Amino acid sequence: MSLSDLKHSLRKLEFPACSKEALIKIEQLLVGRAAPTSKQLDIAMEIISEFVFCDADRRGGRRGGGLNPLQELQLIDIICDYLSACSNETTKNTIFLSLFGGMENQRKLKILSILASMAVSASSTPVLLAVGVWLQQMGCSSPQSLQLVENIIRDHFYLNTTNLTALKSLASTAPQFVCNFITAVTELYMQETQKPIKLPPKNLLEVITFWVYSTPTLCMSAQLNAAALPSGAIPMAAVTPLAGLVRWCAFAPLYIDEDAEMLEIPPKKIKIEGERGALKTVKAQSESQLYIQLQLGLLQSLRAWRRRGPPAAVAAQRVTALLPAVREYAQRLLDRGCKINTDQKLQDCLDRIGQAVQVALANGCVYGNISSLLASLDTLPENRLLRIVIKTHQQAI
Amino acid sequence: MNPQTKSTSLSADLNNFIYGVSRRNFQNAPELTKIGISLLKNFPAARDAVLEYFAMVFHDAVNVSINQVDYETDSSVNGSLESVSMIGPELCNLGEAWAPFIAPWCINLIMNIATDKANIPNATLQSIDPVRVLLDITTQNLTLLNSEERAKCIDMMLGCRACSWAVGWVGRAEPALVAPRALALGPDAARAVLAHLANHPPALFHVRAALVELFQEAIKVDSQADKKREVIPYLLNLASKSDIVLKALTQDIENTLTDEVMERLCAICAAHRHSGAWEGVGPASLVTLLLRSDIHCLFLLLKHAQKNLFCRQLLEYLLQKLEYECLFPDRNVPLLTSAAEEIEIVREKLLTGNQLEQYSVARILILVCYNLPSEFVSTISYLLQHSRNDTTLALLVRIISGTITMHTPNDSTEISTDTERYQNFIKTGVEYALRESMMSDTQIKRCFIEGSVPEDEKTYLHYFCLNIITLLRWESSNRVSHLRTRPIGRAVESNLQRFGAALYEYASLLRIRTPYTMASLPEMPTCHALAEVLDRIDMSGTKAPPPSVEAIIKVVQATVRYFFRCLHIQDILEKMRGVQSACRVLRKLCVHSKLARGAALRELLEAATLREQRALGSRAHAHPRHADPLLLHLNLKHGPITQLTQSHTSVFHAGIIGKGVRKASSQDDGNAIPPILTTNNELLMGALMSCMDGNSGIVEGATSISLLLVELVSPDVMYNGLPWPDEDFTKVSIERELYMRGALERSAECRAALRRAARARPALCLASALLRAAAATLLHRLRAHLDRHTQSAEIAREMAALSELLTTMTLGQLLPHPLSHMLELAPELTASELVQVLRDCLWNYTRDHVPSPALFTCDSTGLHWRDPSTCKPPATYTDTLRLIIQKRISKLGHLYPIMFLNLEKEN
Incomplete structure (x- = not known):
C-alpha cells in the first residue's frame, strides 16, 4: 500500500477511529523481520503526527489546537487498549518507542505522563513495562524522564494518596519499571545542588522502602531482564538505583530534622479513626526509621548482587561524589565549635557510607576507580568503621 | 481492593466517561459527574479532561440558570444544576495538593463565563447558583495556594476586563494581594474591581493600604521621574470615579499628608504640572473631589492655605462652589454631611483657629446650619457657651444672619414666616446654651482636682451671660445691621423664665456646691451677670410679646432673692451696684404689670420679715434660752417630790411664761427697739419704692404694703378690720x-x-389694725406703769413706742390738726395724763372717725389727702388736751397757741 493510499484511507476516519486504525498501520509498517527502512520510518512518523497525536495537518504543517483534554483521554484509552492487547513484547516496545521516542514534543510528553499515570492507577503491567523500557532508553536522569517521574509522583503521592497497596504490588508485577522509576526518583531528591534540599514525601519513601526491602533483587531487575528492543536499536545501559539510594541513606541523618518530625503525626487522625487509627499510628514509622529500613534493604540488595560478568551495580565515582557534601557538613560543625566525634548525625552518616562501601566492595559490585574512592574516603572525618573498611580494602588492592 | 477488579472498574469508568462526554448531552450529567469525581480521585492524570467536562457543565448550568432566573425551579430538575451542586463541595474539599490545578481552572472558567455573559448584568450573574458555587470553589482553593501562585492567579483574573466583579468577590479572601494589583490597572477597571472589593468591609483596610503605598511610592525622592508623573493624576482620576478610593485616600489624611509629604508633593506638582497626564486634574476637578471628601481634608486645606497661594485660591473656589451647590435643596454634598457629622471639631476650629480658618469655617457652618436646623441651634448654643472673645461672637452673629438671609430673595413673601422660624431656632439655641452651661457647672473639672484653678476663673454660666450681654450691647448700640431685628434680645426674652430660674438657683443659699466643679466658685459674679442680662432686656411687652405670668413670677422671685444676697455683700460699691440692678429689674417688671408689683412687694416683705430680719437690724422672735430652766418645767417639778420648806421646789417662781425666771436685769440691749434708719433698711425701702413706679403706683403699692403688713404681723385673720372698738x-x-x-x-x-x-395716703388706713394694737397696748401698759417704774427702761420703751405711733398716725393724716401735736406734747406728760390723752384724744377720736380711705378726698392732681380745714376734730376730743395744757401752762404753754389759738380764731 502506498503512502498516499494509506493516508487517504485514514483520512476518511474521524478522530478516535483514525488513531486506532493508525496504530495498526504503524505496526504493519515497523514490525517485520528486518529493520524498517528509513522511508518507512518517515511515513510512520508522519502518520503518528497526523493521525495519532493530530499535531500536523495533511501537508505536515503544525495544527493549532491539537487535542483537547477529552480527546487526549480518548487517545490514551486507545493506546492503552492497544498496548494491553499487544502480545509481542518487542512489537509493543517498538510501537511505544516510536510513539513517544522523539521527546522534543512537550505535548507528547504530557500524553505519555497521563498514560503512565493511568497505567499506575490501573496497574496495567504491559504499559508499565513499556514505560520502564522508555525510561531506560531515554536515560533515567534525562530531563524528560525526570519530568515523567515527577508527574507520576505528583499524581500518585500528592493528589491521590489512597492507593498505597496498589503501588506496593507494582514491585512484583513490573519490576523493570519500578527499578528505573526509583533510579529516576533518586535523582530528584536530596541533591546538594538543590537549594533548599528537597526531601522525598513520606509516602513515596515508604513505598520505595517497601519495594527495596521486600524485593532485594528489584534494583538489579532492569539489568537482569534485558529489554526487548526493536531490531537495530541500541540498548542503553541500565543504571541501578543503588548509588542513589546510598546517597539517600547517607544523607538522611544530616537533612532530617527529627524535632519537626515529631510534630508530623496528626493528632486529628487518631481521634477520628479511633482504635483503628491508633493501630495504624503504631505501625506508622517515622522517616528516620524508614531510612534505617531502607539502608537495610539497600545492603540486602547489594548482597543479592550475583557476580555475573563485570561489576555493574555501583559506580565508584558516584559514591565519591557524595563525599564533598559530607566534608562540608563536618566543616560547618567545626565552625560552630562542635566535636566531630560526638556528633551523632555525622557519625550515622559515616557509618552508613562505611556499611554500604564495605558490602559493595566485599560483594564485588563496584565498578570504576576503586582506589581513588578509597583515597577520598580517607579524607572524611574520623569514623571507626570507615577506618577499618578503608584499611581492609587498601590492603586488598 | 483487588488490583485487577480495580483496574477494570477504572477502565470501565473511563470508557463510560469518554463515551458519555463525547455525546455532548447534559441529560446524564449527574452520572457523568459522579464518574468524573471518582476518576479525579483514582486517576488524577485524567484531571484535565474531567475538569474540562466540569467546565462544560458549568457553562450549561449558567445558561440554564440565567434563563430561568425569573421563577423558582427545583435544582434537581436540571442535570447540569444538580451536577454543579455535586461538584461544588467536592472541589472545595480536595485539599492543598489540588489547589494549584483547581484554582487556575476556576479562574479561567469564571473569565470565560464572564466574557460570554458580558451582556448580562453583573448582579444577576453573581446571584445565580453555579456562579456562586464557582466563586466558592475559587475562594476556597485560593486560600490553599502559596502566595506566589495566588498572586499569579489574581493577575490572571485582573487581566480580564469582564470579570472585575469576580475579582472583587474572590479578592475578599485576599484583599492584600488584590488591592495593589488592581491599582495597576486603568482607572475604570480599577474602579470596578475596588468597588466590588469594598463590599467586604475588612478589605477596605487593604485597599487603603495599597493606595497609600502607591502614593508613598510616587512621592519618594528616588523613584523614577516618569512614574511619579503618572501616579498622582491617576490616583486623583481614580478617586473622582470611585467613592471607595476617595474614602480610602482621605481617611486619616493628616497622617498621609504630613508636612514633609506636602513639601515633596509641591515639588512634584511644580515639576510636572504641565505634562499631559496632569491635564485632567485642574482646580475644577480638585474642587469636585473635595466636595465629595470629608471635613478633615478641608482642615488640611485650611492649614496649608496659610502659606500656599494655590491652596488659598482652591479654598475660595471650593467655598464658592459649596455655596452655589447649596442653592439646590436636593443636592447632597458629602463634605457638608461630613461637617455635620463632625460638627464638634468644626466648631472647635471656629474657636481656636486662626483668622482664615475662622472665617472659612464660619462659611461652612452657615451652609451646614442652613441645611440642618438642628445644627443651627446647637451651633448657637455652642458658641454662646464657649466663645471667649468678641471675634468669635462676631462670627456667631455672622452665622446667624448668614443662615437666616441665605438665599432669601429680597422680594420674597416668606420672609416673615422664615424669620419667625429662625427666631425660634435662636430661642432654642439660647435655651440650650443656658441649660448646658448650667449643667457644665456641675461637672467635675480637672483643674480643680489639680488645684490649678486660674485666678479669674468664671463659671460657664457667667461666660454665657457675658456673651449674651455683649450681644445685647451690640444690639442696643444699633450699629450692627445684622442685629437690627434684635434676634438675641428676643430670644432671651422668650427664655425669660429660664433666666429667672437660673438666677433663682444661683442666688439661692441652699445651692448644692459640689466640690471640684465650677459650682464651687463664688456665685455672686454669676448672679451679677445674670442680673445684668435681665436688666438689659426688654420686659415691657412693647417690642415683643409680654412675658408670661410664670416668667414674671420666677423673675420676681429670683430678683428678690438676688437683692437680699446683695445686701450681704461687704464691698459697698458692689453691693450698691447689685441692689441698683435688682431695683431696675423690679421697676421694669412692675411698671407694666400689677401682678409683678404684687408679687414683688409680697416677696420683698416676706423675705424681709421672715428670713432677713437680722440683715435689716431687727431682732428675730424671742428665742427660748435653753440654758435656763423653763419656769414651766420648774413648776411641774412641784408635785411628786418630797417637799422641804424653803426648798425651791416648793416655791412658785415668778417670771414670764416661756422665758423662765425673770432676770434681775431686764435692761440688756437686746430689748431695745431696733432703729429704722439703717443702710439695708433704706435699700429695702428703695426696692419697695421701685416696685411702685408709675401712675398711682405709689398709692396702690403702699396700700398693698399695708395689707401685707397686717397679714404678716397679725396672728389671725379676724379683727383686722378698719374700725376701732370701744x-x-x-x-x-x-x-x-x-x-x-x-x-x-x-x-x-x-x-x-x-x-x-x-406717707402714701390713704394707704395707712388699711393698717388700722396695727395702729389699734399699738394704741391699745400703750393705753394699758401706761396705766399699769402709772406709779411704779417711772424712769425704768420699760417706760422709756413705752414712750418710744408712743411717739412712733403718734408719728405714723400724724404722717398718715389720721390725727388732724390739734391732735397731731400730741407728739410734741407727749414727752412732757405724766403717765396718768398720757393715759387720759390717749384714751380721750386718740382712741375715742379714731373710734368715732373710722380710719378709712373714704376720709381722704382725691384732688385734681390725683393726690389723696384730708383737708385740715374741713376735718377739725370736735371739742370732745380736744378738751382733755386743752385742759392739760392749761393746767401745766407754765411748761406747755408754747404749744397752746399752735394747737388751739387758730382753732379759736376760726371759731
Missing part, C-alpha cells in the same frame, strides 16, 4: 394686741414700711 373691748383682745405690737416693734423693716405707707 376702749373697754380691748380688754378681751389684749393678748393679741400685745403680740402684734411686739412683732411690729421687733422688726424695723415693718415699721419703716408702715411709715412709707403712711
Whole structure:
C-alpha cells in the first residue's frame, strides 16, 4: 500500500477511529523481520503526527489546537487498549518507542505522563513495562524522564494518596519499571545542588522502602531482564538505583530534622479513626526509621548482587561524589565549635557510607576507580568503621 | 481492593466517561459527574479532561440558570444544576495538593463565563447558583495556594476586563494581594474591581493600604521621574470615579499628608504640572473631589492655605462652589454631611483657629446650619457657651444672619414666616446654651482636682451671660445691621423664665456646691451677670410679646432673692451696684404689670420679715434660752417630790411664761427697739419704692404694703378690720394686741414700711389694725406703769413706742390738726395724763372717725389727702388736751397757741 493510499484511507476516519486504525498501520509498517527502512520510518512518523497525536495537518504543517483534554483521554484509552492487547513484547516496545521516542514534543510528553499515570492507577503491567523500557532508553536522569517521574509522583503521592497497596504490588508485577522509576526518583531528591534540599514525601519513601526491602533483587531487575528492543536499536545501559539510594541513606541523618518530625503525626487522625487509627499510628514509622529500613534493604540488595560478568551495580565515582557534601557538613560543625566525634548525625552518616562501601566492595559490585574512592574516603572525618573498611580494602588492592 | 477488579472498574469508568462526554448531552450529567469525581480521585492524570467536562457543565448550568432566573425551579430538575451542586463541595474539599490545578481552572472558567455573559448584568450573574458555587470553589482553593501562585492567579483574573466583579468577590479572601494589583490597572477597571472589593468591609483596610503605598511610592525622592508623573493624576482620576478610593485616600489624611509629604508633593506638582497626564486634574476637578471628601481634608486645606497661594485660591473656589451647590435643596454634598457629622471639631476650629480658618469655617457652618436646623441651634448654643472673645461672637452673629438671609430673595413673601422660624431656632439655641452651661457647672473639672484653678476663673454660666450681654450691647448700640431685628434680645426674652430660674438657683443659699466643679466658685459674679442680662432686656411687652405670668413670677422671685444676697455683700460699691440692678429689674417688671408689683412687694416683705430680719437690724422672735430652766418645767417639778420648806421646789417662781425666771436685769440691749434708719433698711425701702413706679403706683403699692403688713404681723385673720372698738373691748383682745405690737416693734423693716405707707395716703388706713394694737397696748401698759417704774427702761420703751405711733398716725393724716401735736406734747406728760390723752384724744377720736380711705378726698392732681380745714376734730376730743395744757401752762404753754389759738380764731 502506498503512502498516499494509506493516508487517504485514514483520512476518511474521524478522530478516535483514525488513531486506532493508525496504530495498526504503524505496526504493519515497523514490525517485520528486518529493520524498517528509513522511508518507512518517515511515513510512520508522519502518520503518528497526523493521525495519532493530530499535531500536523495533511501537508505536515503544525495544527493549532491539537487535542483537547477529552480527546487526549480518548487517545490514551486507545493506546492503552492497544498496548494491553499487544502480545509481542518487542512489537509493543517498538510501537511505544516510536510513539513517544522523539521527546522534543512537550505535548507528547504530557500524553505519555497521563498514560503512565493511568497505567499506575490501573496497574496495567504491559504499559508499565513499556514505560520502564522508555525510561531506560531515554536515560533515567534525562530531563524528560525526570519530568515523567515527577508527574507520576505528583499524581500518585500528592493528589491521590489512597492507593498505597496498589503501588506496593507494582514491585512484583513490573519490576523493570519500578527499578528505573526509583533510579529516576533518586535523582530528584536530596541533591546538594538543590537549594533548599528537597526531601522525598513520606509516602513515596515508604513505598520505595517497601519495594527495596521486600524485593532485594528489584534494583538489579532492569539489568537482569534485558529489554526487548526493536531490531537495530541500541540498548542503553541500565543504571541501578543503588548509588542513589546510598546517597539517600547517607544523607538522611544530616537533612532530617527529627524535632519537626515529631510534630508530623496528626493528632486529628487518631481521634477520628479511633482504635483503628491508633493501630495504624503504631505501625506508622517515622522517616528516620524508614531510612534505617531502607539502608537495610539497600545492603540486602547489594548482597543479592550475583557476580555475573563485570561489576555493574555501583559506580565508584558516584559514591565519591557524595563525599564533598559530607566534608562540608563536618566543616560547618567545626565552625560552630562542635566535636566531630560526638556528633551523632555525622557519625550515622559515616557509618552508613562505611556499611554500604564495605558490602559493595566485599560483594564485588563496584565498578570504576576503586582506589581513588578509597583515597577520598580517607579524607572524611574520623569514623571507626570507615577506618577499618578503608584499611581492609587498601590492603586488598 | 483487588488490583485487577480495580483496574477494570477504572477502565470501565473511563470508557463510560469518554463515551458519555463525547455525546455532548447534559441529560446524564449527574452520572457523568459522579464518574468524573471518582476518576479525579483514582486517576488524577485524567484531571484535565474531567475538569474540562466540569467546565462544560458549568457553562450549561449558567445558561440554564440565567434563563430561568425569573421563577423558582427545583435544582434537581436540571442535570447540569444538580451536577454543579455535586461538584461544588467536592472541589472545595480536595485539599492543598489540588489547589494549584483547581484554582487556575476556576479562574479561567469564571473569565470565560464572564466574557460570554458580558451582556448580562453583573448582579444577576453573581446571584445565580453555579456562579456562586464557582466563586466558592475559587475562594476556597485560593486560600490553599502559596502566595506566589495566588498572586499569579489574581493577575490572571485582573487581566480580564469582564470579570472585575469576580475579582472583587474572590479578592475578599485576599484583599492584600488584590488591592495593589488592581491599582495597576486603568482607572475604570480599577474602579470596578475596588468597588466590588469594598463590599467586604475588612478589605477596605487593604485597599487603603495599597493606595497609600502607591502614593508613598510616587512621592519618594528616588523613584523614577516618569512614574511619579503618572501616579498622582491617576490616583486623583481614580478617586473622582470611585467613592471607595476617595474614602480610602482621605481617611486619616493628616497622617498621609504630613508636612514633609506636602513639601515633596509641591515639588512634584511644580515639576510636572504641565505634562499631559496632569491635564485632567485642574482646580475644577480638585474642587469636585473635595466636595465629595470629608471635613478633615478641608482642615488640611485650611492649614496649608496659610502659606500656599494655590491652596488659598482652591479654598475660595471650593467655598464658592459649596455655596452655589447649596442653592439646590436636593443636592447632597458629602463634605457638608461630613461637617455635620463632625460638627464638634468644626466648631472647635471656629474657636481656636486662626483668622482664615475662622472665617472659612464660619462659611461652612452657615451652609451646614442652613441645611440642618438642628445644627443651627446647637451651633448657637455652642458658641454662646464657649466663645471667649468678641471675634468669635462676631462670627456667631455672622452665622446667624448668614443662615437666616441665605438665599432669601429680597422680594420674597416668606420672609416673615422664615424669620419667625429662625427666631425660634435662636430661642432654642439660647435655651440650650443656658441649660448646658448650667449643667457644665456641675461637672467635675480637672483643674480643680489639680488645684490649678486660674485666678479669674468664671463659671460657664457667667461666660454665657457675658456673651449674651455683649450681644445685647451690640444690639442696643444699633450699629450692627445684622442685629437690627434684635434676634438675641428676643430670644432671651422668650427664655425669660429660664433666666429667672437660673438666677433663682444661683442666688439661692441652699445651692448644692459640689466640690471640684465650677459650682464651687463664688456665685455672686454669676448672679451679677445674670442680673445684668435681665436688666438689659426688654420686659415691657412693647417690642415683643409680654412675658408670661410664670416668667414674671420666677423673675420676681429670683430678683428678690438676688437683692437680699446683695445686701450681704461687704464691698459697698458692689453691693450698691447689685441692689441698683435688682431695683431696675423690679421697676421694669412692675411698671407694666400689677401682678409683678404684687408679687414683688409680697416677696420683698416676706423675705424681709421672715428670713432677713437680722440683715435689716431687727431682732428675730424671742428665742427660748435653753440654758435656763423653763419656769414651766420648774413648776411641774412641784408635785411628786418630797417637799422641804424653803426648798425651791416648793416655791412658785415668778417670771414670764416661756422665758423662765425673770432676770434681775431686764435692761440688756437686746430689748431695745431696733432703729429704722439703717443702710439695708433704706435699700429695702428703695426696692419697695421701685416696685411702685408709675401712675398711682405709689398709692396702690403702699396700700398693698399695708395689707401685707397686717397679714404678716397679725396672728389671725379676724379683727383686722378698719374700725376701732370701744376702749373697754380691748380688754378681751389684749393678748393679741400685745403680740402684734411686739412683732411690729421687733422688726424695723415693718415699721419703716408702715411709715412709707403712711406717707402714701390713704394707704395707712388699711393698717388700722396695727395702729389699734399699738394704741391699745400703750393705753394699758401706761396705766399699769402709772406709779411704779417711772424712769425704768420699760417706760422709756413705752414712750418710744408712743411717739412712733403718734408719728405714723400724724404722717398718715389720721390725727388732724390739734391732735397731731400730741407728739410734741407727749414727752412732757405724766403717765396718768398720757393715759387720759390717749384714751380721750386718740382712741375715742379714731373710734368715732373710722380710719378709712373714704376720709381722704382725691384732688385734681390725683393726690389723696384730708383737708385740715374741713376735718377739725370736735371739742370732745380736744378738751382733755386743752385742759392739760392749761393746767401745766407754765411748761406747755408754747404749744397752746399752735394747737388751739387758730382753732379759736376760726371759731
